[in-house]
Structures are given as C-alpha cells and as structure tokens.
Amino acid sequence: GNSVTQMEGPVTLSEEAFLTINCTYTATGYPSLFWYVQYPGEGLQLLLKATKADDKGSNKGFEATYRKETTSFHLEKGSVQVSDSAVYFCALIPFGGANNLFFGTGTRLTVIP
Amino acid sequence: DVKVTQSSRYLVKRTGEKVFLECVQDMDHENMFWYRQDPGLGLRLIYFSYDVKMKEKGDIPEGYSVSREKKERFSLILESASTNQTSMYLCASKQGSNQPQHFGDGTRLSIL
Numbered sequence: 001g002n003s004v005t006q007m008e009g010p011v012t013l014s015e016e017a018f019l020t021i022n023c024t025y026t027a028t029g030y031p032s033l034f035w036y037v038q039y040p041g042e043g044l045q046l047l048l049k050a051t052k053a054d055d056k057g058s059n060k061g062f063e064a065t066y067r068k069e070t071t072s073f074h075l076e077k078g079s080v081q082v083s084d085s086a087v088y089f090c091a092l093i094p095f096g097g098a099n100n101l102f103f104g105t106g107t108r109l110t111v112i113p
Numbered sequence: 114d115v116k117v118t119q120s121s122r123y124l125v126k127r128t129g130e131k132v133f134l135e136c137v138q139d140m141d142h143e144n145m146f147w148y149r150q151d152p153g154l155g156l157r158l159i160y161f162s163y164d165v166k167m168k169e170k171g172d173i174p175e176g177y178s179v180s181r182e183k184k185e186r187f188s189l190i191l192e193s194a195s196t197n198q199t200s201m202y203l204c205a206s207k208q209g210s211n212q213p214q215h216f217g218d219g220t221r222l223s224i225l
Contacts, residue, residue: 032211043117043203043216044156051211089155093211100171101146101205101214105155 002027006090006104013080013111021075021088021107023064029095033057033066033073036089038106044089047075080111116140117217119204125223132191134220136204145187146205146214147171147179156203162187194224 007022025031032051036044048057053068062077073090090104120135138145146161148171158171160179168179176198180188187206191198201221205214 034213036216041218043119043218044205045216046213049213096210100158100161101156103156105153 002031002092002094002102004090004092004102004104006088006107008105008107009087010108010110013109015082015111015113016079017111019075019077019080019084019109021090021109023073023075023090023104025071025073025090025092025102027071027092027094027102030068031092031094033064034091034093034101035062035064035073035075036091036103038087038089040086047088080109082111082113085109085111117204117206117215119202119217119220121220122218123221123223125225126191126194127225128195130191130194132194132222132224134189134191134202134204134222136187136189136206136217137185138187138206138215139185140206140208140215141184142206142208142215143184144207144214145181146207147177147187147189148203148205149173150201150203150219159189196224198222199224 003026034049035047037047048059050057050066056065064075087106089106091101116139147159148156162168162181178190204217207214
C-alpha cells in the first residue's frame with residue numbers, strides 16, 4: 001500500500017541552525033511527493049513538491065530531493081528562523097493520478113531565538 | 114491564488130446535534146476533500162468528491178456524510194454529533210491528477 005513515515009517530533013532548534021526532517025515513503029511506481037507546512041492556527045500550505053526521481057523542490061529556503069533509491073524526501077533548510085516554527089507534513093500522491101494525498105503524521109518544529 | 118474558504122474557524126455544538134461544515138473554493142476545481150486532524154494521528158481523510166453529486170468514502174467516514182450540489186461547495190455533515198468528533202476539520206480542493214491540494218484554514222469543532 002501507500003504510506004508516509006516522517007520523523008517524530010517535536011524538534012527544537014536555535015535560530016540559524018540547520019534543519020533536517022526525515023521522510024520516507026512506500027508506494028508503487030513513481031509517486032508525486034510534497035511537503036506541507038501548517039503555521040499555528042492555520043490550515044496547510046504547500047511548501048514544495050517533486051514529481052519525479054532526482055527532482056529537487058525548493059521554496060523559502062527549504063529544499064527536498066526525490067530519492068527513488070532510498071524512497072526518501074527529506075526536508076532541509078540551512079538556517080532556520082523563528083518564523084519557521086510550524087508543523088511540517090510530508091505527503092504523496094500515488095502514481096497513476098489517484099486523488100488522495102497520503103500524509104505523514106507531521107513534525108512540529110520550534111525555533112528559539 | 115486558489116482560495117478555499119471554510120465557513121467557521123471555531124464552532125461549539127452539543128452532543129446529538131446535526132452539524133454542517135461548509136467549504137467553498139473559487140478555482141473551479143473538480144476534486145474536494147474533507148479531513149480531520151488530531152494530535153498524533155496526522156490528517157485522516159473522511160470523504161472526497163471528484164464531481165458534482167459524486168462522493169467517495171475516505172478512511173474514516175463513519176458518523177459523517179457529505180453533500181456536493183454545486184462544484185464550488187462541499188459540505189460535511191455530522192448527523193448526530195458525538196464528543197469523539199471534537200477535532201480540527203480541514204477542507205481541500207485540487208484540479209487534475211498529481212496536483213497538490215489547496216487547504217482552507219480549518220474549523221476547530223468542539224462537541225460538548
């Protein structure tokens with residue numbers, strides 16, 4: 001079946017630290033992969049996406065590379081800010097254009113000044 | 114930008130009431146979704162719709178129903194609210210395969 005596993009939080013970092021949030025997936029074929037971010041009190045916003053192997057999605061200083069060989073899509077940022085404090089969700093759409101998104105359980109990030 | 118609007122940010126209802134959560138999108142998307150979000154469980158799909166008057170059950174449809182009479186509007190209905198339906202409810206829409214979903218701001222529903 002299709003599933004997403006992401007590292008459990010919470011993650012607490014100091015401002016300007018390097019961030020990695022691990023995400024691995026199980027799916028047949030080549031799914032499309034996404035990272036969503038949820039700021040306090042808000043809905044989910046698309047952060048970045050990648051639709052084929054070796055693609056790199058990037059936005060707002062965040063990056064993630066679609067690694068088919070390790071079935072991973074780890075989220076990274078070189079220097080986090082307090083404003084990056086949020087919950088981050090990794091998700092996939094299975095190959096073949098299914099409508100459903102399969103989500104990980106989310107990782108809460110807190111950045112302290 | 115896609116705009117997905119949920120009618121209420123916060124809602125408090127009583128056990129046994131019939132509750133309606135409304136969602137409207139302005140981009141003529143074919144597909145719409147309802148999720149609930151609970152701590153430690155992430156997002157779970159309740160129902161989705163791929164066209165007017167069409168609906169499909171998600172992972173946790175029990176205790177819920179949906180209505181899609183117009184393309185832009187997708188309603189979630191709690192037929193007889195119970196305390197275990199206290200949650201954050203998120204609506205989303207999208208167009209086409211392999212496209213990302215666009216989310217509303219959520220409705221935090223409390224059932225007393």
